[in-house]
Amino acid sequence: MARGRTGVVLGGVVVLAGLLGAAPVAGLPQEPEPAMPVLGQALVAATSDTEQRLEPMVVTVHGLRRVATATVLYYSVGFAGQAPDPEVAPVTAYGSGPGTYETLQSSPGSRFMDSAAAIDLASRTSYGALRRPDGTAVAAPPPDTPDDRVRLSGRAVVQWIALAPIPDKVKVVDLLVGSAFVRGVPVGKGAMTPVASVPAPAAGTGWPEVDTFALAEGSPQNAVLPLQPRITVLPKPKPTPKPTPTAPAKPKPSGTPSASPSPSGSRR
Structure with missing residues (x-):
């Protein structure tokens, strides 16, 4: 991917992708910069209870690859500006909360980094994360330490998560990562290379x-789920009753007139 500031439009929001070409962080091993495919991007808000207005996190999907016992999603997280204090709002607190995660994930209370699913609408099937015996997802360690704040500010850190195996006949899926939804992601084959010497490398290194040991102990149980369409038939609204016309009230008489005395005849 060429360096510079590029824009990706998603849902009417322009996400700056210049952070993917940021300069390497001092102290990290310098490796040749590989091509950085960008298959989709989204902005994700934080769910922290702090009153401080937090910078949205940029989620970028780089690849979805079939390996021996799983489908590995490669993506990166970062901030166009200053990353928040991890003690106030770590990257694991981003997304739209457990309500979204539990829609496709079988483990309640999943974090952002644990929550991903590939969705095949044609077969109405979702492929969620493989789970370790303790219930956590088979995934890279999240960049949520104080040192990672520098690595996330104005740049991005690459992550991976192991999803259930996707059948070979499925070529393109939609991806849900936390509350980020990216459509039309092709499914490739083989791990992405070159491999960095750190667990969560800066994008471009x-x-x-x-x-592979975590893949071996990961369980696909409850990771492959059917999508259930929910159709609710709303009751027809009852027509508003027409107002009943009311007859005008008769005016009351002001008084009863007294009878006039009849004239009496005179005798002669």
Whole structure:
């Protein structure tokens, strides 16, 4: 990916992608910059209870690859500006909350980094994250330490998460990562290379190495779920009754007139 500031339009929002070409962080091993495919981007808000207005996080999807026992999603997270204090709002607190995560994930209370699913609308099937015995997702360690704040400010850190195996016949899926929804992602084959020497490399310095031991202990149980269409028939609104015309009230008489005395005849 060429360096510079590029824009990706998603849902009417322009996401700056210049952070993917940011300069490497001092102290990290310098490796040749690989091509950085961008298959989709989205802005994700924080769910922290702080009153401070927090910078939205940029989620970028780089690849979805079939490996021996899983489908690995490569994506990066970062901030166009200053990243928030991880003690106030770590990256794991971003997304739209457990209500969204539990829609496709079987583990309640999933974090942003644990929550992803590939969605095949044609077969109405979702492929969620593989789970370790303790219930957490098989995924890269999240960049939520104080040192990661520098690496996330104005740049991005690459992550991976292992999803359930997607059948070979499925070529394109939609992706849900937390509350970020990216459509039309092709499914490739093989891990992304070159591999960086750190677990969560800065974007542009290589790809994280997928933990094959974690893949081996990951369970696909409850990871493949059917999508259930929900159709609710709303009752027809009752017509508003027409107002009943009211007859005008008769005016009351002001008084009863007294009878006039009849004239009496005179005798002669």
